[in-house]
Amino acid sequence: AMGAPLAQLSRQRAAAALVGGALSLALVLISTRRPQLASAISRQPIPRISRVAPSPPLSPLSPLAPLGSGGRALHREAGWLCRSSGAQEPKPKPKGITLEQIKEKIRLQQEAAKQREAKEMAEMGSRFFEAMCELRKVQGADPPVEKEPKARVVLGGGDAEEDKAVAAALGAQPVIIDRSDWGIVEVSGRDRVEFLNGLTTNNVADMLPNTWRSTVFTSRTGRMLHYATIVSMQDRILLVVPPSTSSSLSEILAKFKLSQSVTIKDLGLKLAPFTLIAPDHDAEKKTSDDVDDDVVDTWIATWLTSTPRDFTQIEVPNGLGGDAAVFERNTKDAKAKDTAVVLPTTGLGVPGYTVLLPADLSASLWTEATENRGLQCLGSSGWEKLRVARGMPLSGYEVTEDFNPMEAQLWDTLNFDKGCYIGQETIARLKTYKGVKQLLWRVDLSKPVEPDTPITFNGKKVGKVTSCAQLGEGNYVALGYVRTLAGEEGSTVEIDGEEVTLSRPPTSDGPPDWLYEDD
Structure with a gap:
């Protein structure tokens, strides 16, 4: 009676031993050639077998079978054993996001984001165009072209009126200059200071809120790409740049943005710059460091804060601000505010102010300045004459990749003690080894000359003309680069057969002493 159960138990043990032996042999064989497969199989749960169900043929497990087919058969066999014993197979991992x-x-x-930005720029451009149409109407000038609202400002009145206003501006008499064709780029974000400090020649890191400086964006070889005025505010930085340069500057900034927390925005269609030549202003300043007062005391501030404009001047906490006056007012959009900035500089070396104003107030400012306060007025051509007469370099003329900031005599834009920035090594080497080979000079002429006209000394070319402007009948002024070996301030050279004397650009302090010191 006990024989049948014992025989059945023996058959079960024999079957289990046979399967276990075959599995062990296969694992040994696979482990020598497929360690990963063997490791995976060895981790499969093999519970105690209480009943051996009919199994599929095990011929693929034969040691003589190909290893690939044997490995696949072994994996299937291990899975069959798990299913037959009631054990659960591992669940597949969720695919997730690819x-x-x-x-x-x-x-x-x-x-x-691009679509939102394009829509915002289109709306801003439409409002700017409407503002410029209103301004040109007040000025008695031709209306702007809708596709080019930032075109050159051409005022009525003729050359005689313009020459009269230019002479008044050079004599520090009250004049308003429409510079609405200039560009403004806004840089915001928590990394804005570090970001710009690594791209420009001047020190941005130590600028307090409501301060301003001039700077140059240089290439890796120290050549000039852009000349700009930096306006540091509490939560952003504005870059005021010459006409037709804001787009290329924005592209450079975007190129080096990388992973820094910085937002770049073109405000050229939102803010319009104006220059006010003001004889009651103490003196022209080159940077905020030259100004003691922290409040701009001028009629423009009173005009901005009065009704219906209703701006409020923003004071810097703890009195740590500079001399630039920043004004704000609420708009229909609760999240946005209008901003106006008044800088106590003209950039021309003559006393006055630069005003960055919401474009829709341009016509109102022009009316206040010309009709109520009697200021003479100038447009783009008048500004061009002033900047050549005062020796101010301009992009496309003196500021190009052919020259560096030292050669342009933009000494106030250079900080030799700040950290690294693009082009810093070349500029530092030029200073160390006195490698400045040419300088920008101003000359007076009796006839006009074209840009690129050669400048000669003893019959040899030593430089070239970059700009020329007429300041009256038979009175012309030009800017040009001259080799340092050919002369210095007061030296005589020839331009188109006329002897002229080199003079320092009035906007520059002139070459530093170290440039001419012997080692």
Whole structure:
């Protein structure tokens, strides 16, 4: 009676031993050639077998079978054993988000951001065009072209009126200059100071709120790309740049943005710059460091804060601000505010102010200045005459990749003690080894000359003319680069057969002493 159960138990043990032996042999064989597969199989749960169900043929497990087919058969056999014993197979991992899906999501977000920005710029451009139409009407000038609202400012009145206003400005008499064709780029974000400090020649890191400085963006070889005025505010930085240069500057900034927390925005269609030549202003200042007062005491401040403009001047906490006056007012959009900035500089070496004003107030300012306060007026051509007469370098003429800031005599834009920035090594080497080979000079002429006209000394070319402007009948002034070996301030050279004397640009302090010191 006990024989049958014992025989059945023996058969079960024999079957289990046979399967276990085959599995062990297969693991040994696979482990020598497929360690990862063997490790995975060895981790499969093999519970105690209470009943051996009919199994599929085990011929693929034969040591003589190919290893690839044997390995696959072994894996299937191990899974069959698990199922037959009631054990659960490992659950497959969820697929999750693929890299392609992440890229597509980012692309859609970027596309949506571009569309919002394009819509905002279109609306801003429309409002700017309307503001310029109103301004030109007040000025008695031709209306702007809708596709080019930032075109040169051409006023009525003729050359005689313009020459009269230019002479008044050079004599520090009250004049308002429409510079609405200039550009303004805003840089915001927590890394804005570090970001700009690594791209420009001047020190941005130690600028307090409501201060301003001139600076140059240079290439890796120290050549000039852009000349700008930096206006540091509590939560952002404005860059005021010459006409037709804001787009290329924005592209340079975007190129070096990388992962820094910085936002770059073109405000050229939102703010309009104006210059006010003001004889009651003490003196022209080159930087905020030259000014003791921290409040701009001028009629423009009173005009901005009165009704219906209703701006409020923003004071810097703890009195740590500079001399630039910043004004704000609420708008229909609760999240946005209008901003106006008044800088106590003209950039021309003559006393006065630069005003950055919401474009829709341009016509109102022009009326206040010309009709109520009797200021003479100038447009783009008048500004061009003033800047050549005062020796102010301009992008496309004196500020190009052919020259560096030292050669342009932009000494106030250079800080030799700040940290690294693009082009710093070249500029530092030029200073150390006195490698400045040419300088920008101003000359008076009796006839006009074209840019690139050669400047000669003893019959040899030593430089070239970059700009020329007429200041009256038979009175011309030009700017040009001259080799340092050919002369210095007071030296005589020839331009188109006329002997002229080199003079320092009035906007510059002149070459530093170290440039001519012997080692």
